[in-house]
Amino acid sequence: ETGVTQTPRHLVMGMTNKKSLKCEQHLGHNAMYWYKQSAKKPLELMFVYNFKEQTENNSVPSRFSPECPNSSHLFLHLHTLQPEDSALYLCASSQEIAPSYEQYFGPGTRLTVT
Amino acid sequence: GQNIDQPTEMTATEGAIVQINCTYQTSGFNGLFWYQQHAGEAPTFLSYNVLDGLEEKGRFSSFLSRSKGYSYLLLKELQMKDSASYLCAVMDSNYQLIWGAGTKLIIKP
Numbered sequence: 070e071t072g073v074t075q076t077p078r079h080l081v082m083g084m085t086n087k088k089s090l091k092c093e094q095h096l097g098h099n100a101m102y103w104y105k106q107s108a109k110k111p112l113e114l115m116f117v118y119n120f121k122e123q124t125e126n127n128s129v130p131s132r133f134s135p136e137c138p139n140s141s142h143l144f145l146h147l148h149t150l151q152p153e154d155s156a157l158y159l160c161a162s163s164q165e166i167a168p169s170y171e172q173y174f175g176p177g178t179r180l181t182v183t
Numbered sequence: 184g185q186n187i188d189q190p191t192e193m194t195a196t197e198g199a200i201v202q203i204n205c206t207y208q209t210s211g212f213n214g215l216f217w218y219q220q221h222a223g224e225a226p227t228f229l230s231y232n233v234l235d236g237l238e239e240k241g242r243f244s245s246f247l248s249r250s251k252g253y254s255y256l257l258l259k260e261l262q263m264k265d266s267a268s269y270l271c272a273v274m275d276s277n278y279q280l281i282w283g284a285g286t287k288l289i290i291k292p
Contacts, residue, residue: 073225109191109284110284111187111281111282111283111284111285112226112270112272112280112282114279114280117279125279159225159226166278167278168213168214168233168274168278169214169231169233171216171228171231172228172280173228174225174226174227175225176224176225177225
């Protein structure tokens with residue numbers, strides 16, 4: 070298994086559904102991130118975890134709920150989403166949260182909210 | 184506020200050289216990253232600059248001027264596989280990455 074993996078790769082859900090996105094990193098990194106990527110917009114940082122502790126929540130609506138059970142796994146729980154939440158959700162990890170440490174990204178989950 | 188600007192799209196010819204510019208205004212500076220993202224794939228790391236000057240890595244080079252809030256990514260001997268989006272990101276004083284919207288590079292034969 071290489072790098073950062075994400076499941077599912079594609080997800081279609083109704084506004085009343087509950088679903089979860091999963092991310093796993095096999096790099097021994099200490100920090101993990103959730104990003105939202107919408108077409109022609111900059112990556113938006115949603116959540117940051119460092120050594121399993123949440124360090125950032127960038128004003129993300131409560132319909133997105135992260136969970137980090139250990140330093141290798143990260144989840145994003147979704148409920149009562151809106152159509153504008155349709156986007157590519159990227160997970161990333163880095164060795165440290167410090168200068169020069171690049172982030173390694175997973176392939177993303179393409180989410181469509183109907 | 185914090186802002187990263189880069190051109191939306193550029194077109195270049197196979198075998199040529201292209202320069203993708205990035206200007207930034209951020210609260211603090213802890214380095215500038217360039218990433219490559221092919222359509223439908225994950226962004227992958229290309230370069231990191233924290234000091235002024237040019238860093239060369241094979242066909243790709245990255246330049247930084249902190250006083251001007253400016254960087255560029257230089258791609259030489261362009262190949263069709265270089266068609267991708269190129270993302271500029273600055274690490275701010277909180278060690279968070281602030282991202283540009285990306286430059287879509289189209290390579291023509």
